[in-house]
Amino acid sequence: xxxxxxxxxxxxxxxxxxxxxxxxxxxxxxxxxxxxxxxxxxxxxxxxxxxxxxxxxxxxxxxxxxxxxxxxxxxxxxxxxxxxxxxxxxxxxxxxxxxxxxxxxxxxxxxxxxxxxxxxxxxxxxxxxxxxxxxxxxxxxxxxxxxxxxxxxxxxxxxxxxxxxxxxxxxxxxxxxxxxxxxxxxxxxxxxxxxxxxxxxxxxxxxxxxxxxxxxxxxxxxxxxxxxxxxxxxxxxxxxxxxxxxxxxxxxxxxxxxxxxxxxxxxxxxxxxxxxxxxxxxxxxxxxx
Amino acid sequence: xxxxxxxxxxxxxxxxxxxxxxxxxxxxxxxxxxxxxxxxxxxxxxxxxxxxxxxxxxxxxxxxxxxxxxxxxxxxxxxxxxxxxxxxxxxxxxxxxxxxxxxxxxxxxxxxxxxxxxxxxxxxxxxxx
Numbered sequence: 001x002x003x004x005x006x007x008x009x010x011x012x013x014x015x016x017x018x019x020x021x022x023x024x025x026x027x028x029x030x031x032x033x034x035x036x037x038x039x040x041x042x043x044x045x046x047x048x049x050x051x052x053x054x055x056x057x058x059x060x061x062x063x064x065x066x067x068x069x070x071x072x073x074x075x076x077x078x079x080x081x082x083x084x085x086x087x088x089x090x091x092x093x094x095x096x097x098x099x100x101x102x103x104x105x106x107x108x109x110x111x112x113x114x115x116x117x118x119x120x121x122x123x124x125x126x127x128x129x130x131x132x133x134x135x136x137x138x139x140x141x142x143x144x145x146x147x148x149x150x151x152x153x154x155x156x157x158x159x160x161x162x163x164x165x166x167x168x169x170x171x172x173x174x175x176x177x178x179x180x181x182x183x184x185x186x187x188x189x190x191x192x193x194x195x196x197x198x199x200x201x202x203x204x205x206x207x208x209x210x211x212x213x214x215x216x217x218x219x220x221x222x223x224x225x226x227x228x229x230x231x232x233x234x235x236x237x238x239x240x241x242x243x244x245x246x247x248x249x250x251x252x253x254x255x256x257x258x259x260x261x262x263x264x265x266x267x268x269x270x271x272x273x274x275x276x277x278x279x280x281x282x283x284x285x286x287x288x289x
Numbered sequence: 290x291x292x293x294x295x296x297x298x299x300x301x302x303x304x305x306x307x308x309x310x311x312x313x314x315x316x317x318x319x320x321x322x323x324x325x326x327x328x329x330x331x332x333x334x335x336x337x338x339x340x341x342x343x344x345x346x347x348x349x350x351x352x353x354x355x356x357x358x359x360x361x362x363x364x365x366x367x368x369x370x371x372x373x374x375x376x377x378x379x380x381x382x383x384x385x386x387x388x389x390x391x392x393x394x395x396x397x398x399x400x401x402x403x404x405x406x407x408x409x410x411x412x413x414x415x416x417x418x
């Protein structure tokens with residue numbers, strides 16, 4: 001394969017990385033230590049050493065193909081940086097700390113380039129090459145870090161969605177759904193489907209939606225609730241909404257939301273006793289206490 | 290199939306929709322059912338849609354209309370066995386079918402019909418009498 005002719009400064013940087021890797025690594029780690037990485041023992045010196053050595057080893061062949069970080073020969077370097085970013089994100093490092101790992105390489109490279117360059121022009125060129133290269137790598141690291149953080153957030157949201165919609169059977173023919181957290185369209189959809197499904201499965205004629213854990217009720221939330229109530233009625237079951245706190249009752253009236261035709265109760269206990277009444281059940285004490 | 294059968298059980302009429310409804314089928318059912326209610330002097334109509342998997346706004350409205358027409362002809366109508374997906378679709382389409390009685394399954398629907406008619410003071414004559 002024919003490689004494009006390399007500029008003098010690029011060759012100089014490549015030479016530093018390939019010939020002086022151990023020294024460079026030593027200075028780099030010292031720099032990292034000076035900036036406080038590893039001080040709180042979230043990452044050991046041995047790990048840092050290993051990661052640094054790996055990056056320097058990968059940089060050599062990549063750099064000999066050119067300085068375009070997005071090019072194909074740079075793929076091992078990019079994959080390595082992604083891996084490092086992901087592990088940093090899960091270890092709880094900030095984006096600054098993660099980027100510092102790469103940016104700390106700048107000064108050791110500079111010092112070496114300054115010492116080796118023979119004339120001022122090469123010196124300047126090499127400085128520019130190093131700056132550009134390290135900046136690109138650093139930005140890529142931050143981007144990867146951000147991406148893995150977002151993946152974590154999305155996963156947590158999904159897990160929360162699963163956690164927050166348990167349908168419980170309270171009695172023969174009575175199911176309840178204790179709702180927790182803010183209601184949005186996506187959540188309401190999941191909640192509605194799982195509640196309706198469990199009504200079919202258990203053949204329950206009464207469903208109780210408890211909104212004690214819903215922090216705020218606005219027009220949108222009320223609309224979602226009304227939709228659920230209507231769907232339950234269409235299936236032939238009855239729906240009771242319980243756990244309406246005083247503030248929420250006030251909000252509902254102030255917003256002018258029409259809950260006419262919807263049975264509402266203050267607490268889940270009240271709702272259950274109404275459900276008993278509807279199914280003709282009576283709770284009595286076994287004997288006088 | 291171009292017709293949905295209407296079964297007579299004493300004072301009640303039983304309609305079970307076992308196929309996916311298309312518009313013409315719904316219109317035919319509306320005609321057939323109103324005629325049957327009038328001819329049989331039925332006091333209650335039970336429409337079972339547990340096999341119905343898909344609805345559009347037209348079918349949704351037809352279900353509501355048939356139920357209301359029954360009411361005008363002095364027959365209480367109960368729609369039974371609506372599937373969750375169908376219920377959600379109807380709600381999203383803005384059809385709440387207000388005024389339509391519903392029940393979870395045919396058995397509960399029958400019980401409901403009897404209860405409603407008893408309360409209304411209609412003596413449901415036993416078909417074997």
